[in-house]
Amino acid sequence: MLSDLVSNSPFLGEVMSGNIPADPAIIARVYRSLRLIRRTEEEIARIYPSDKIKSPVHLSIGQEAVAVGVCDVLGDDDVMSATYRGHAAYLAKGGDLRQMMAELFGKAGGGAKGKAGSMHLVDMKANVLGMSAVVGTTIPIAAGYAFALGREGQGETERRITACFFGDGATEEGVFSETLNFAALHKLPVLFVCENNGFAIHSPLSNRWATEALCERVATYGIPTHSLDRDDVFTIRETAQKAADEIRHGGGPQFIECKTYRWREHVGPGEDYDDSYRNRADLEPWQARDQIKLTGDMLDAGERQAIDDEIETAIADAIQFAEDSPWPDPEELFNHVFAD
Numbered sequence: 001m002l003s004d005l006v007s008n009s010p011f012l013g014e015v016m017s018g019n020i021p022a023d024p025a026i027i028a029r030v031y032r033s034l035r036l037i038r039r040t041e042e043e044i045a046r047i048y049p050s051d052k053i054k055s056p057v058h059l060s061i062g063q064e065a066v067a068v069g070v071c072d073v074l075g076d077d078d079v080m081s082a083t084y085r086g087h088a089a090y091l092a093k094g095g096d097l098r099q100m101m102a103e104l105f106g107k108a109g110g111g112a113k114g115k116a117g118s119m120h121l122v123d124m125k126a127n128v129l130g131m132s133a134v135v136g137t138t139i140p141i142a143a144g145y146a147f148a149l150g151r152e153g154q155g156e157t158e159r160r161i162t163a164c165f166f167g168d169g170a171t172e173e174g175v176f177s178e179t180l181n182f183a184a185l186h187k188l189p190v191l192f193v194c195e196n197n198g199f200a201i202h203s204p205l206s207n208r209w210a211t212e213a214l215c216e217r218v219a220t221y222g223i224p225t226h227s228l229d230r231d232d233v234f235t236i237r238e239t240a241q242k243a244a245d246e247i248r249h250g251g252g253p254q255f256i257e258c259k260t261y262r263w264r265e266h267v268g269p270g271e272d273y274d275d276s277y278r279n280r281a282d283l284e285p286w287q288a289r290d291q292i293k294l295t296g297d298m299l300d301a302g303e304r305q306a307i308d309d310e311i312e313t314a315i316a317d318a319i320q321f322a323e324d325s326p327w328p329d330p331e332e333l334f335n336h337v338f339a340d
């Protein structure tokens, strides 16, 4: 039993303190989502040197728990907005894996027909808004989308939530502050989620912020905040669940800041612990709490193996789909663009 496992294991009890759901189906679902993202990105890193992937990739390996913990409490009708480091949020929200892989390969079967690549994933069937390479820009778009849903009279009593993911660097953009004010004023149903991995490319917070009290700054807009100092997936999930319930019933926006850690280089498939801005020792405590290992260890071995096998099949299928998908027709270049 899970409860025996936790009480008999001081290690597990310490690292995933207190918020583990009683329902084993939730644990299996969360593990599946975490593992799907990790394995998909590991495969992307493996394929990348072959040059089959036609866009830069910003991997979320190590940061998966934030997207999974939040997206697990969203419904299909809820909306999600993320950044160029968006593979995790895209998959956690139920974005189509085949279309994602084809998009990375620059093929016509991609969600943006191969024109956008990894940094601009979109899947409106799963209510995944288009992502962007321009830091901070998806924050006002998320709020605007939530505002538009309200104007259309959708969800007068139970609102559709928009979860908006962004990095710590994005909070330095003017649109971040402008959006917080607008969202608070109009009580927009937005859950803002800052994935604070401590770096903007190679620049640490200590070079960029006079104080690390991000939640205090956000609270001055009249927005309830939640500061999580590490990325335990079930703590994130429980925090998101409470926030989402209040937002859904008209309480206005809320803000989660979750500390996390990017295990790979800023952009690309490799590691960068020799680049002088950080050390491998910084990674070790995060790897020791690897949420995929910890949630996987909570499952029965047979169930875990079945999930792992299903994921491998799905990823292999998506890669094959991308390989088989045709190149976009040259005419496609002129579709879905603003300029003539």
Ligand SMILES: Cc1ncc(C[n+]2csc(CCOP(=O)(O)OP(=O)(O)O)c2C)c(N)n1
Pocket: 085, 133, 134, 135, 136, 166, 167, 168, 169, 170, 171, 197, 199, 200, 201, 266
């Ligand atoms: C408006 C803008 N300024 C600068 C850049 C260059 N740039 C690309 S990623 C990045 C770092 C952003 O860091 P953060 O928001 O913390 O996200 P992370 O990459 O850590 O996920 C910067 C400055 C950009 N793409 N857009």
